[in-house]
Structure formats: C-alpha cells, structure tokens
Amino acid sequence: MIRILIVILLTGTAGIEGQTEIIEGSDKLHLRNSIESEPRQDAGLSEAAYKKVYSYTKNTNAFKDFSYEQMKARILNTSSWVPPAELQKSFPYYHAGYDYEKRPVWVAEIGKFDFRDIVAKGDKSIVEAKRYLFQAVLNGIFSIAAMDTEEQEIKDTFVIFDMEGASIKQLNFLPSWVQFAELFGKYWDLVFQLLGRLVIINANYVTKLATDIARPVVGQLMERVEVYGVNRNVWLPRLLKHMPIEAIPSWYGGKKNFKPISIHG
Numbered sequence: 001m002i003r004i005l006i007v008i009l010l011t012g013t014a015g016i017e018g019q020t021e022i023i024e025g026s027d028k029l030h031l032r033n034s035i036e037s038e039p040r041q042d043a044g045l046s047e048a049a050y051k052k053v054y055s056y057t058k059n060t061n062a063f064k065d066f067s068y069e070q071m072k073a074r075i076l077n078t079s080s081w082v083p084p085a086e087l088q089k090s091f092p093y094y095h096a097g098y099d100y101e102k103r104p105v106w107v108a109e110i111g112k113f114d115f116r117d118i119v120a121k122g123d124k125s126i127v128e129a130k131r132y133l134f135q136a137v138l139n140g141i142f143s144i145a146a147m148d149t150e151e152q153e154i155k156d157t158f159v160i161f162d163m164e165g166a167s168i169k170q171l172n173f174l175p176s177w178v179q180f181a182e183l184f185g186k187y188w189d190l191v192f193q194l195l196g197r198l199v200i201i202n203a204n205y206v207t208k209l210a211t212d213i214a215r216p217v218v219g220q221l222m223e224r225v226e227v228y229g230v231n232r233n234v235w236l237p238r239l240l241k242h243m244p245i246e247a248i249p250s251w252y253g254g255k256k257n258f259k260p261i262s263i264h265g
C-alpha cells in the first residue's frame, strides 16, 4: 500500500515541484483569545463513556485483544494526559455543535496544521502526535456518548476539515505520507466506524492533490467525503442541509454569537 502511495506521490507532485502557495490564514479558531476554553473533560469519566469507547474498539484489529478493563486503563491514560503546550497550540480542534441526526460536529483547521514539522522532528514527536490524535478520537467518542439516549444511539460524527492555508510544503514530504499510510492501515476500522461524514472546505489545488493521493489508501471511506473549494456559496448550503445554523461557526456563515461546545488542544 505504501509503495503505491509513493508512486502516486512522486508522479502527482512532479508537475508542481518548486511552486509554493501560502494562503494567508485568517484568524478563525484563533479567536481562542476571546472564547473561554472549557476545562479538560478528563476528570471522572463515566462508565457510559468507557463502554461507548469499548463498543467501537472491540471491533477493531488494533484493540480487539484488549479486555474491557485493559481498555479502560488505556482510555484513562490517554484522556488524562496533558499534551505538550506546543502540540496544543499547533493542533487545535473544536466541537462546534450537532447535526440533524444528533451527531456531534467537529471542526479542525487542518490547513494550518504543520504535519511536516511533527514528522521531521522524529520518533518522540511522532509518538506524542499519535497520542494526541488518539486523545482527539476519544474526545470525539465522548461527545457521541453524551448524545445517546434510551431511544436513540448515536454512532458517528460529522467532521469538517478547513484546508485554508494548506501548502505544498506539507504535501511533498514523503515521511508524512508513510506515517499516514501506516496509521490509517492500523486504525482504518476505527475511523470507519466513527466518521459518518467528512466535509472538506476551502480546498485549494494542494488539497485536491492530497485527496487524490489519499484516495487509494482510504478506499471506501471516500464515499463519505465531500470536497469543496473556497466558495462559501457552494458549501454553506450543503452544511445547512445537514445541521442547524447554530452548529456553524460565525466565520463560516453562522451566527455572530456562535460559541463552540468545547475547544481542545
């Protein structure tokens, strides 16, 4: 799988080598300064939260051999971990609201993430980033669990990736793709259960290329992915089909008084 990826990467980027495109990022989540961040939700996880996580992990290759008690220890370890400040600052993400199916809507400004830097720094940095990612997955599951009722079980999430700022510098770094392929190969069955829909907005040519490179790796998952460019008039109506305006950040066309349910990182 990695070999295929490398070939695609090399052929795919050949034509645009040397070009760099840096789009100046607007301050979206970086209005963090003006929104009070919620305290971390790690203290005192409920049994329901642990059970919810286990209901997914027991069906995965990576975790199928974990007993419930072992999984609980793992969950507690990861969710109570305070990531290094640098990671938190560089990789923020937030729970914006709920869609009409009561699925949590999560937003990450992926275009601003510096994956290259993380990977280039080597093993320690990569291990920490993976732990950070697993913590994000747990936060996602906790947000699903919080919406479960006797009548209705919520099973997955609605994720928005904002690619504004994505540059070729992130794309043409092979070690990042190797990490991505390994990570996805190991945990795809977990992602598959959790990702109900992924809407990618502000996709420039770099993102479109990245999507093409990822396509053979993520396979069937692409059916749940929608990719839109920078034109809000195209993607905002799509979002509004799935969720009330309250779940949409003001900087994407939501109301002025939008406030995320929680901010992480």
Ligand SMILES: *[C@@H]1O[C@H](CO)[C@@H](O)[C@H](O)[C@H]1NC(C)=O
Residues within 6 Å of the ligand: 077, 078
């Ligand atoms: C928690 O996880 C870290 C990183 O995987 C590990 O080094 C540590 O020993 C674990 N702590 C416990 C109490 O299991």
